[in-house]
Amino acid sequence: MALNPQKVLQGDASINQGMANFHNKAHFWGRLTLFMTILASLSAPLYMSFVVGAHPGWGPILAGLIGYAGFIGVMWVIEPITYYPILGIAGTYLAFLSGNISNLCLPCSAAAQEAIGAENGSNKGEIAGVFGIAVACLVNTIVIVIVILGGSYIIMMLPEAIKSAFNFILPAIFGAVLGQFAFKTPLYGLVGSLIGLAILVSPIISFIKIALCVAMTLTFILYMEKLKDKKRAS
DSSP: OOOOHHHHHHHHHHHHHHHHHHHHHHHHHHHHHHHHHHHHHHHHHHHHHHTSOOOOOHHHHHHHHHHHHHHHTTHHHHHHHHHHHHHHHHHHHHHHHHOOIIIIIHHHHHHHHHHHTOOTTSHHHHHHHHHHHHHHHHHHHHHHHHHHHHHHHHHHHSOHHHHHHGGGHHHHHHHHHHHHHHTTOHHHHHHHHHHHHHHHHSOOOGGGHHHHHHHHHHHHHHHHHHHHHHHHHO
């Protein structure tokens, strides 16, 4: 049975319109909830400073801000750009609101997209990623409540060998995510690993190592993709 081109175009237009409405709502609620979170975060220090009278002075505040920004400020720019292709619009708002992006939201979003065979940046991938992040945040909240209520007691009961293994949780997560994507393009995974290893052992300022690793890996991948396009054209 032949497809009706008009119906196909109407279906594509309907999907695009639906995603546009979804993105508009994501922008509205994402900005609103982030703004409310910022106000809630500032309420306690503002109350302590100007109501209780425990303001430390602007000198220590600015000194702390400059010191922290000098160490981690580059990530304020790198993280949204790096994570956006996997998280999407709604997923980016949700992930940056809940936190734990690299060790929770990003792997769960990637796993959800992988489970249904969706490509990064596609409409299908974005919706799957949002569901993955939402479920991860819900489970994380439940676990946090349990840990707050009885976590100290549970950790005290664990053997020392298990406690020491907690230090390897984050590297294991990053390794799993790398393996998941490197399986599709082994060359890029290998090159990214080699670049990361070279930068890690090099005498470079620590707070720019991640940004430099991302920039160099992306540059290599874009160069290789352009070479592939030239070969196909010829």
